[in-house]
Amino acid sequence: MTHRGQISFVGPFGVGKTTAVRAVSDADVVETEARSTAAVLKTGKHTKPSSTVGLEYGEWKSPSGVRLAVVGTPGQARFDEVRRSVMPRSTAVVLWLFGHHAEAVLDAELWTQFILEEGVPARKLAVAVTRLEPGASLEPFEAAVRTYGGDKVPVLAADPRVRADVEAVLIASTRGGRSIPVTAS
Numbered sequence: 270m271t272h273r274g275q276i277s278f279v280g281p282f283g284v285g286k287t288t289a290v291r292a293v294s295d296a297d298v299v300e301t302e303a304r305s306t307a308a309v310l311k312t313g314k315h316t317k318p319s320s321t322v323g324l325e326y327g328e329w330k331s332p333s334g335v336r337l338a339v340v341g342t343p344g345q346a347r348f349d350e351v352r353r354s355v356m357p358r359s360t361a362v363v364l365w366l367f368g369h370h371a372e373a374v375l376d377a378e379l380w381t382q383f384i385l386e387e388g389v390p391a392r393k394l395a396v397a398v399t400r401l402e403p404g405a406s407l408e409p410f411e412a413a414v415r416t417y418g419g420d421k422v423p424v425l426a427a428d429p430r431v432r433a434d435v436e437a438v439l440i441a442s443t444r445g446g447r448s449i450p451v452t453a454s
């Protein structure tokens with residue numbers, strides 16, 4: 270299958286990147302999950318039975334009919350190199366973030382800084398905030414993203430388990446499809 274580009278999902282451990290790849294993928298997802306030790310170390314119990322250790326690949330057909338690979342990356346800190354290798358090859362990058370915990374906004378700043386410093390242009394980035402409390406504002410997240418130069422970066426609330434939410438994020442990340450290459454690669 271030839272894809273016209275790929276959209277990669279990055280963000281903290283356990284936020285829902287793999288869940289989002291599965292929710293949106295039209296084809297079987299090729300997975301590289303392994304039993305999680307990070308969850309045990311962090312909390313003393315398993316919060317999540319497995320964690321991504323390599324990449325996982327799904328496939329999504331955009332509303333204009335173009336097939337794109339959707340690539341989930343590992344969230345654990347020790348996989349920085351995997352993220353670095355994937356981002357420059359991406360048509361778009363989606364940063365998935367937790368919306369509800371104490372360090373949520375700091376996380377938004379640190380991850381945005383990491384992605385933009387790696388050379389991903391702001392025009393290729395979108396931010397998806399999960400688990401927002403009812404009535405909670407996206408403004409602190411938008412402000413955090415702006416701080417690091419991403420003033421045109423779309424910031425959306427999204428549940429990675431809900432296909433329509435993930436599709437909205439993908440569409441925003443490709444600027445309504447405008448950044449999808451027009452020739453097959």
Ligand SMILES: Nc1nc2c(ncn2[C@@H]2O[C@H](COP(=O)(O)OP(=O)(O)OP(=O)(O)O)[C@@H](O)[C@H]2O)c(=O)[nH]1
Pocket residue numbers: 280281282283284285286287288289317319320321322341342343344345399400401427428429430
């Ligand atoms: N309640 C609730 N659960 C969610 C939400 N979003 C994701 N989850 C759950 O959180 C878990 C996320 O797990 P994964 O999809 O494996 O996370 P990941 O980002 O791929 O994790 P790593 O690859 O280990 O970095 C899944 O069990 C989801 O069902 C949400 O908005 N609300």
Ligand SMILES: [Mg+2]
Pocket residue numbers: 286287288320321341342343344
């Ligand atoms: Mg994963």
